[in-house]
Every structure is written in structure tokens, then in C-alpha cells.
Amino acid sequence: MKENTESITSILEKYPRAELLKTPFLIQRLNRLSSFIGNVIYILRDDLTGFALGGNKTRKLDYLIGDALVKKADTLVTMKASSFSRNAAAAGRVCGFDVHVVLAGDESEQNPASQAFFKQYDTELHYVSKDKESALPDVYNHLVESLKAQGKNVYELHPGGSDSIGALGYIDAFNHILRYSQSSGVHFHRIIHATGSTGTQAGLLLGQCISGYDTHIIGIAVSQKAEVQSKRVNELALSTAQMLGIQFDTTHTLIDDRFIGPGYAISSDEGKNAVKMFASMEGILLDQVYTGKAAAGLLNYAINKQFNHENVLFVHTGGNSDLFY
Numbered sequence: 001m002k003e004n005t006e007s008i009t010s011i012l013e014k015y016p017r018a019e020l021l022k023t024p025f026l027i028q029r030l031n032r033l034s035s036f037i038g039n040v041i042y043i044l045r046d047d048l049t050g051f052a053l054g055g056n057k058t059r060k061l062d063y064l065i066g067d068a069l070v071k072k073a074d075t076l077v078t079m080k081a082s083s084f085s086r087n088a089a090a091a092g093r094v095c096g097f098d099v100h101v102v103l104a105g106d107e108s109e110q111n112p113a114s115q116a117f118f119k120q121y122d123t124e125l126h127y128v129s130k131d132k133e134s135a136l137p138d139v140y141n142h143l144v145e146s147l148k149a150q151g152k153n154v155y156e157l158h159p160g161g162s163d164s165i166g167a168l169g170y171i172d173a174f175n176h177i178l179r180y181s182q183s184s185g186v187h188f189h190r191i192i193h194a195t196g197s198t199g200t201q202a203g204l205l206l207g208q209c210i211s212g213y214d215t216h217i218i219g220i221a222v223s224q225k226a227e228v229q230s231k232r233v234n235e236l237a238l239s240t241a242q243m244l245g246i247q248f249d250t251t252h253t254l255i256d257d258r259f260i261g262p263g264y265a266i267s268s269d270e271g272k273n274a275v276k277m278f279a280s281m282e283g284i285l286l287d288q289v290y291t292g293k294a295a296a297g298l299l300n301y302a303i304n305k306q307f308n309h310e311n312v313l314f315v316h317t318g319g320n321s322d323l324f325y
């Protein structure tokens, strides 16, 4: 193993990208919210990544599609109706792939907005009825095998895009944060974001680890208890570190599971309040499933005076999942 002396840029240079990120990254100071809660809050606008539905999936797909292109794949396969699958369908279509998605539930049970989106991108959809949902991985594997048997060069996309290649997108995001911090002189003592399939946090933690930047990265869990989620984040960070040939220290991984509310994809009162505050004070739209709950965590820390006058960076990982639940 090498020491972590290479800069993030030189480590990432070896990995091809599909150039999906259309806008320069954007960090803004939230003046009204900051004066209201008595802490300086900045936001990384990853809802504005500029491709299809935007959000954190664009950063992951930039590397995943780049990898698929280098491997000369012609077909992408993934499963479940998620913001990742929808953005994958868009990215795949734009970059010339056939895209297949295996969905839980019959056609009539799907969210119409999600279906319209898939249709827009000519996605091949495969349905597994709800009473046979446990067969979803088998149907998926069978599909992959039959596409290969037809001579297709298949690239499999991990649900949520959270594998070692996808996580590179958030190492790159950390580099953006670092550059902003260096050019503006603003040091972020804490970075707060929603954590689900783990790629976002694993990437950010690796970026911190490579650069040695002194901060606390806090993942607000949207579905899993802290113990389970931190194990999942560390597993991905360790496998990605191994791919990159760097060391990773798992002891810095922080997960807060107090804002899940009634459950995954079920809105919480604290989340709704946070969504309203960001909308009415800053004109920034969050969603109830991910970013609203992460913002509820941020507001709770501020109200309970846990920030100690530090600069806090909130990562807006995308805000449109309300359309699809």
C-alpha cells in the first residue's frame, strides 16, 4: 500500500468520465438561514449537477458510464425504480447504450411520473410482481445472462450507483469542496448530508482521507440504524481504497440515525419543517425522503448548540424524489 500522498486530482485522473456534469459546482452561503439559526451554513448545490434530474447520481454516473464506455459495453442493466435508475436511463441513452431496468411490482403499480421518465429515455422495463419480489435478483441475473447470450456486452450498475467506481464521483466532489475552501479561505468544520446506498459518504470520506482536510463528515441515515449504515459505508470505502491503492481509516465514519422518522420514504414532521425552512428562507427545494431528513439533522444540531460557531457545509444531494413516491 502507498501512503496517501497523491492529490485527489492525480488519483482520479486514471479513471475515465462520461462528462455528464454540465455545470460548474456551486457552493453558496445561506445568509437568511444562517442568521436565523445563529450558525454559518453553506450549501453544496449538487441538486444542480445539470444532467437530467440532477442530484448526486450524476457524479456517480459520470464515472460509471465512463467505465462502461472504456469497457466497450453496449447495454446497461440495473434494478428498482430509484433516482439512480432514472438518471442511469437518461445517461445511458444519451451515451448510446440500451438500458434495462428490473422493477418491483407490475406495470400498473409503478409511479406514473417515473414511468413517463423511463419512456422518455426508451428504457426497457422488466416487471416482477410484488408477491414475487424476492425473485427480483433472480430475474435480474436471468436477464443479464440472456442479454449476454444474445451477444450483448453488458455493464451492470449497482443499485444506487454505490460501488467503487460510483464512489469516485464523491471523491471528486470532495475535491471541489477543498478547492472552494482553499480559494475562499472558508474552512468547513462539518459536512452534513443524507446517506442511503452509501456511495456519497464513502466518496467524501475517502476525499478527506486522501487530502488530510480537517473536518467531520456526518451522514444522516435515511433508512438504516447507525451501526448497520456505518458498516456499509466503511465496506464501500475500504474496497474503493483498495482499488485506488490507498489507506482508509474507518474510525472517522459518523452516522446519525435519529432523523429517519417513521421509516424510509415516509415523511417525518422534522423533515417537513426543514423542507419548509429551506424553501421559505432560501428558495431551495429539498425532498422528504433524503435531503429534508438530512436538513432536519442539521437544524437539530444548530438548535441544540452543537456547532459551536463552526462553518457547516450542507450537501444538497438532489431534491426531486417527492415526484416519484
Ligand SMILES: Cc1ncc(COP(=O)(O)O)c(C=O)c1O
Pocket (backbone or CB within 6 Å): 055, 056, 082, 083, 084, 160, 162, 194, 195, 196, 197, 198, 199, 200, 201, 290, 291, 317, 318, 319, 320, 321
Ligand atoms: C436525493 C438523494 N440524496 C441522498 C441519497 C443518498 O446517497 P447515497 O445513496 O450515495 O448514500 C440519495 C440516494 O438515493 C438520493 O436520491
